[in-house]
Amino acid sequence: MEHSERNRVNVLRDFQGSFFAMSRLVSFPWTFLEKDLESNKSSDLISDILKQTCLHSLCRKFPPSVRFRRLFLSELIRRQEAADCDPLDELYDALAEVVGAEETAECYKSYLLPSGDAVSLLENVALISEGTTGLVTWEAALYLAEWALAHRQTFAGRTVLELGSGVGLTGITICRSCSPDRYVFSDCHPSVLQKLRNNIQLNSLAEQASPAVSVEDVDWTAATEERLKQIGADTVIAADVVYDPDVVGSLVKLLSKILRCPSPGAPPEVLICSTIRNQETYSGFKQQLEKAGISHHVIPGPVSRVFPYNRVSDIEMIKLYR
Incomplete structure (x- = not known):
């Protein structure tokens, strides 16, 4: 019984x-x-x-x-x-x-946390809309959020910069559960940035004193080392940003700048989580990292199951270092 x-x-x-x-x-x-x-x-x-x-x-x-x-x-x-x-x-x-x-054209999706709380997001019904894929949550963002829940020490008390935050699932989960000191959501598409701000408001993060939360327009092709120093990230994360060979080059240049301007005391921890849809594109990304003098190692899975999503997808998480 x-x-x-x-x-x-x-x-x-x-x-x-x-x-x-x-x-x-x-x-x-x-x-x-x-x-x-x-x-x-x-x-x-x-x-x-x-x-x-x-x-x-x-x-x-x-x-x-x-x-x-x-x-x-x-x-x-x-x-x-x-x-x-x-x-x-x-x-x-x-x-x-x-x-x-x-x-x-829009709907809410809510992702239940182990605490019983929920991260609720306004997302677009269509997977691609307004010329961007950033208005919905993708599997790698869910995987990275699950990994964060199991490795809270990577974020606790730190300044975290997220590249390509999309609608905000990973970042809001980390802000709710992992006690960062400061969290910087970033993207460059105007519609994505607006939806990010709306979802941060929706989840009451803007009203909380801790963590300090901001949404930044970070164009990978234009971000300077000075700007990155001002952010002063201890941890840098990104999910599902390696999907278009046309943007891989600018991403690698940005990552090189990030790894060249460490926060006081220690270089930033840089974690990239990717759904490998096209092996050629993903291999090209790793080759460009190597040419830029950036090494990586694969962080082995699996992660504890927290959110429902398609686990047949080939997802890999890597840590970068010089």
């Missing part, structure tokens, strides 16, 4: 985490639900799932997209009807609420 209850609690947590992160529906723990419906002929578990998803206060405040909620509720109804359970009025009421709702 105790084991079964523990499984139920874990399944509810999985449903909740996957729902708020808008994971692909096939990744939800449907098998457990099916077995429960078959053995109990009761809608109790579906009712509990609803309370942890569409009827949860987080959904009222930061709702996933209308289309996603519609698909999710339709799948719950399909499985309930297939098991011939008694209809659940609140399930149909929840579906009715989204059937006529208007689709928007």
Whole structure:
């Protein structure tokens, strides 16, 4: 009985985490639900799932997209009807609420932290919009955030500079959980910078005294050593920035400048996390690092599973040094 209850609690947590992160529906723990419906002929578990998803206060405040909620509720109804359970009025009421709702170009995704807190982000529904990929969260950002949660000492009491912050998942997670002294989010696309500021406000980071948080426009081709010295980062991180061969050269030049102007006392710790989509592009990045006199070593995985995302992706994290 105790084991079964523990499984139920874990399944509810999985449903909740996957729902708020808008994971692909096939990744939800449907098998457990099916077995429960078959053995109990009761809608109790579906009712509990609803309370942890569409009827949860987080959904009222930061709702996933209308289309996603519609698909999710339709799948719950399909499985309930297939098991011939008694209809659940609140399930149909929840579906009715989204059937006529208007689709928007933006939606909220929320990522649940081990503390029980959530990082909620306004993201674009489209993967590429306004000429940039920086308006959504990508797998390497989630991986780096998980790594940070397991290595909080890398950030505690430090000034952290993040390159290509995107919508802010990694940085907000670190600010919430890893006690940096100062955190500098950076990007160069105007829409990304605005969304970053909005998400920092959304997560109440701007209202907190610690860490000190700022959003900087850092153009990799124009950032000077003087500017980097002013930031004075102890730790520099980046996720999913090695995807376009056209920008790799300017990234390597920036990293060279960062490693040449250390903060007082010690060189900065530089960590780059990448989803390897194109081996040629990624190998080219490493070759350019070598030509610039920058060495690297691979930080082995895996990391503890905190967020739901596609773990089939080939993700590598490296530490740079001269």
